[in-house]
Amino acid sequence: MLAFTLRRLVVALSVAFTVSVIAFALLHLSGDLAITIAGPEASPAQVEEVRHQYGLDRPLPIQYLDWLWHAAHLDFGNSFFFRESVTALISERMPVTMRLGAIALTLSLVVAVPLGVLAAVYRGTAIDRLALSFCVLGQAIPTFCLGLALIIVFAVNLRWLPVSGTATWQSYVLPSVALGWYAIPAVMRLSRNGMLEVLSQDYIRTARAKGLSPTKVVLKHALRNAIIPVVALAAVQFGFMLGGSIVVEAVFSMHGIGHLAWEAISRNDFPVVQAVVLILAGIYITLTFLADVVNALLDPRMRVA
Template sequence: MLAFTLRRLVVALSVALTVSLIAFVLLHLSGDLATSIAGPEASPAQVAQVRQEYGLDRPLTVQYLDWLWRAVHLDFGNSFYFRTTVASIIAERMPVTMTLGAISLMISLVIAVPLGIIAAVFKGTLIDRLALTFCVLGQAIPTFCLGLGLIIVFAVNLRWLPVSGTAGWMNYILPSVALGWYAVPAVMRLSRNGMLEVLSADYIRTARAKGLSPAVVVLKHALRNAIIPVVALAAVQFGFMLGGSIVVEAVFSMHGVGHLAWEAIARNDFPVVQAVVLILAAIYITLTFVADVINALLDPRMRVA
């Protein structure tokens, strides 16, 4: 188990380093940062002064290593627009995005896993076909369209829930449903396929031959093995939700990290953009690493492989 964990850790660190390099290079390839910081009406002397002030006249390798070293110590520099440290801005906005992602993931799992189990148990029936149709509809509706529809129905017409903001837990209901809806089809299909594979196993037939009730066979014996792939997918989906929260936070005016990324891109606030990309990628990589370790604990075959 230790060797398996160390191998996965090396892979995770390699991916994180690659992401940081790509984020740094792409940002510098987008244009002259000194000109963007100084403004389009700045004189060549002012642009040169900005380039020297922010260290942009140094070789890219030196800039990258310096930025990476400071980022490892959670020092992402100062924001060009907000005039404060990037770390403090992200620390202020991160709880909103993490809460939104956690609630969205919980909603998607609560809907998708039982739906996948029911579809597998009633394979080939009308219930199974309706569940698969539900999945297709889930992937066909864009997140921002669903969010706007939820606002019109539940906030404007019925006035049951607030439209925007993060004042209370009710503010998270509509955006969480909009963000979690897209993950339901993938989790539901994986749950259904895993359950179908497990239900045809020999030990399930043995459990049925012993006279165990269908509920015990499905929920106690089959679900444990069928749920293993869902653990890895849930971690991946949570990472996607954190990155995809940009659209949802913009629609519902939630000032989280996603909305911060949109603001930073619109205002050419490059330190914030770099920090958001790196932090979200690090969270995604960490979740994937943890999911691999949990799967290895649940399924010894992964450790052997």
């Protein structure tokens, strides 16, 4: 188990290093950063002064190592637009996105796993076809279209839930549905395929031959093994939700990290974009690593492989 964990840790660190290089390159691929900071009306002397002030006249490897050292200490500099610490901005906005992602992931699992189990148990029946149709529908509707439709129906017409904001728990209902909707098909298909594979195993036939009830066979013997791949997928989907919340937060005017990223991109606020990319990638890599470890604990075959 230790060797498996170390191998996965090396892979995670390698990916994190690659992402850090890409995030650092974002600043320099967009043009002359000194001109961007100084403004289009700045004189050449002012541009050179800014270049020296921010250390942009140093070699790129030195700039990268200096930036990586500060980023490792959660120091991403100051925002060009907001004129305050990037770390403070992200710390203020991150809880909104984390709550939204957690609620959306929980909602998708609560809906998708039982639906996948039912589709596998009643394979080929109307229940299975209905579940697969729901799966296709979930992938066909874009998140922003679903968000706008939810606003029109439940906020404007019925007035059951607020349109925007984060003041109360009701404010998270519609955004969570819109964000979790896209994850439901993937989780449902994986749950269904996992159950179909497990239900065909010899030990399941043995359990049925012993006279165990169908409910006990499905829930106690089949589900605990079929659910293992869902653990890894849930971690991946949570990372996707955090990164993909930019659309949902823009539609519902939620000031989370996704909305902050949208503001930073639209205003060429590169330090904020850089920090958001690095932090979200770090969360995604950490979740994937933890999911691999948990899967290895649940399924010893992964450690052997």
